[in-house]
Amino acid sequence: MEENKKKNDLILIGVLLVVALAAYFCMSFFQGANTKNGVAVVKIDDVEYGRFPLVVDTEERIELPDGSYNLLVIQDGKADVTEASCPDGICVNHRAISKQGQSIVCLPNKVVVEIENGEESDLDAVTN
Amino acid sequence: MNRKKQIGVVGVIFLLLLVVAVIYNSKKEPELSRYTASFLDVFDTKTDVIGYSTDEEAFTEQVSLLKDKLAYYNDLYDIYNDYEGINNIKTINDNAGIAPVEVNRDIIDLLLFSKEMYEKTNGQINIAMGSVLSIWHDYRDAGIDDPENAKLPPMEDLQAASAYMDINQIIIDEEASTVYLPDAHMSIDVGSIGKGYAVQKLAEYAKEIGMKQVLLSVGGNVCAVGKKLDGSDWRIGIQNPDMKSDEAYVEKVDISDACVVTSGNYQRYYVVDGERYCHIIDGDTLMPADYFASVSILAKDSGMADALSTAVFNMPYEEGLAFVNGIDGVEALWVMNDGTIYHTDGFANYIAD
Numbered sequence: 196m197e198e199n200k201k202k203n204d205l206i207l208i209g210v211l212l213v214v215a216l217a218a219y220f221c222m223s224f225f226q227g228a229n230t231k232n233g234v235a236v237v238k239i240d241d242v243e244y245g246r247f248p249l250v251v252d253t254e255e256r257i258e259l260p261d262g263s264y265n266l267l268v269i270q271d272g273k274a275d276v277t278e279a280s281c282p283d284g285i286c287v288n289h290r291a292i293s294k295q296g297q298s299i300v301c302l303p304n305k306v307v308v309e310i311e312n313g314e315e316s317d318l319d320a321v322t323n
Numbered sequence: 324m325n326r327k328k329q330i331g332v333v334g335v336i337f338l339l340l341l342v343v344a345v346i347y348n349s350k351k352e353p354e355l356s357r358y359t360a361s362f363l364d365v366f367d368t369k370t371d372v373i374g375y376s377t378d379e380e381a382f383t384e385q386v387s388l389l390k391d392k393l394a395y396y397n398d399l400y401d402i403y404n405d406y407e408g409i410n411n412i413k414t415i416n417d418n419a420g421i422a423p424v425e426v427n428r429d430i431i432d433l434l435l436f437s438k439e440m441y442e443k444t445n446g447q448i449n450i451a452m453g454s455v456l457s458i459w460h461d462y463r464d465a466g467i468d469d470p471e472n473a474k475l476p477p478m479e480d481l482q483a484a485s486a487y488m489d490i491n492q493i494i495i496d497e498e499a500s501t502v503y504l505p506d507a508h509m510s511i512d513v514g515s516i517g518k519g520y521a522v523q524k525l526a527e528y529a530k531e532i533g534m535k536q537v538l539l540s541v542g543g544n545v546c547a548v549g550k551k552l553d554g555s556d557w558r559i560g561i562q563n564p565d566m567k568s569d570e571a572y573v574e575k576v577d578i579s580d581a582c583v584v585t586s587g588n589y590q591r592y593y594v595v596d597g598e599r600y601c602h603i604i605d606g607d608t609l610m611p612a613d614y615f616a617s618v619s620i621l622a623k624d625s626g627m628a629d630a631l632s633t634a635v636f637n638m639p640y641e642e643g644l645a646f647v648n649g650i651d652g653v654e655a656l657w658v659m660n661d662g663t664i665y666h667t668d669g670f671a672n673y674i675a676d
Contacts, residue, residue, distance in 0.1 A: 201331055208338060215341070241363055282467040285590055288566045296359060300369045307361070307369065317675075318575065319373055319551070322585045322619055323543040323562035 233293060233313030235274035237267060240305040249274060249293060249313070257306055265306045274308055276301065353377035355552055360386040365393045366518045368542025374534050375552050385534055392528050393541065396521035399430050400513050402453070412511050416453065420507030425500055433513060433520050434495055434502060440516060440630040441490050443650075447634035449606050451493060453510030454484035459604055459611075466593040473595045481609040484508070488606070515603075519584055519629020522546050526582075526625065543585060546625045550579040558675055564589040564616035564658050573658055574666075575675040576621065584628040586636040587617030587658075605637040612637045613660075620647075621654040621673060631655075640665065 233249040237257060247253060247269050255267040265286060266278035275291035276299050286301035294316035298309040355375040360383065362370050372389060376382035398406045402413050415424045437450040458476045466473030487508040494503040504510065513520075522539060526546045529537050536549040538557050547557040556577035563573045564587055576583060588601035588611070605612045618636045622628040635643040635655055647655045647667055654670040 205331065211338075211341070283591070288590075290566055290571060296371075298361075298369070300363075302363070302367060302369075305363055307363065309361070317558055318560045318572075319538050319557045320371060320540040320545045321543060321560040321562050321572070322540075322545045322583045323587065323590065323617075 233272070234311045235267065235269060236309050236311050238307045238309070247274065259304055263304050265301050265304055267308060274299070274310065276308060279304070357552065358382040362390050365390065365397045366521070366541055370542070371540040372537065374537040385532055388532055389525060389529060393521060393525050396429065396524060399427060400433060400517035400521065402512055412513060415502045415504060416510040419504035419509050423494070423496065423501035423503035426502055428500060430502065431495060431497060431500060433517060434493065436520060436626055437513065437516050438490060440627070444630065444634040447606060447637055448515055448630045449488060449490050450511050450513050450516065451488045451490040451509065452604070452606055453512035454487045454508055455481055455609055456512045456514065456604060457510060458484055463593045463602065466595060470594060473593055475595050475600065478609070485609055515633040516626060516630045518542070518544055520626035522582070523625035544625065544629060545584070546582040547578050547580060559583050561585065561619050561656060565662055573664055574656060576673040577675045578621065578673060581621060581623055582625040582628045583619055583621050584625065584632045585617050585619040586632040588613070589616055603633055603636050614639055616658045616660050619656045621670065623652055627653070
């Protein structure tokens, strides 16, 4: 009787340990899997328009109802606006982005391209 | 002890450790996480907020308060748009030569601060330059919309308008809370100072609503409240004006409880006959300054950093260096048009390794 109780305790401890370890590895696996896959998130007037993984080369013409547009190009793991209808061209002049939190802004069109989940940047902000 | 007993003891110790770990973790709550948010449309630029909170909902709520506050200042300091039920700086301009306008204390405070900056910068920061700046604004907008026919404003128009930029003519009645421009030709333009001043107010407001560690960037006008959660400084990149260069930043600085503001010629400009003309106008020449690609100012106060970045942008390097060295707690970095970089001696203390 006494022996049995101890045995059950041990089994319980073993099971708990296995479950805890499994959970730990699952969590770290998914966290790890998430870190490197940067996504260019496009927002128009703060509303999400689309998400473009940086690993897939693509071109997206972001069109607005009034006919204005920004051309988003994803290439070599970077997002860039290479062409736009806006008069000031600030978004086109901006260099390609790939790091966490970087963004390209087109104020006339209210289009923002922002990197989520990208490679960590050592910067918290940029002054320009 | 027999073997089974040993295993039992080890198991119990393990369980105890597990319980301790769980309690320790729950004791640590509420744990703060880093959150970021951004919004468009206030001060005609993108605002980024980085802060710490127990949960995303609480952070979103704080950011929404910040946005409302910044929008409040935007409306007050706007010179182009009317807002229902608000007398703003445009209202003052619209009533130039007609009548004093009753305004909110936050407008009076900005104007008094601007006069202070006028004195400090020997007239380089002059919010009474509206008459001249509005001419440049119209020609620049027309030139951006129709680059083929872009033109410079005629110098005689600029000179005629410059007769109406005496800041001492602005009549501020603090008691009655009114502002009056006695000449219809006069107008106030707070473009060189309003946003920076508002960001300083926003940083103070952030502390009031419990954000003790937060980084605000209103269109590159960066203000750090406190340090980061891990006790380190916030790291700010100074953008390389040469957009074709592979180097995105000319320098990185580490700051806490301080602000960095940059004035540059490489983003807001228009082109006439192949020449770039930027949006920053020198009050002495009535023309865009062309000494540097950009000037960054580091200071405790965002309003001062904003004003001084414009003032120093309009000064030759030697003059600007002497000027900045004469002000306590202010540092500067210059990027010349050929990419050469200069900075004040004290600026080196902030450069990230």
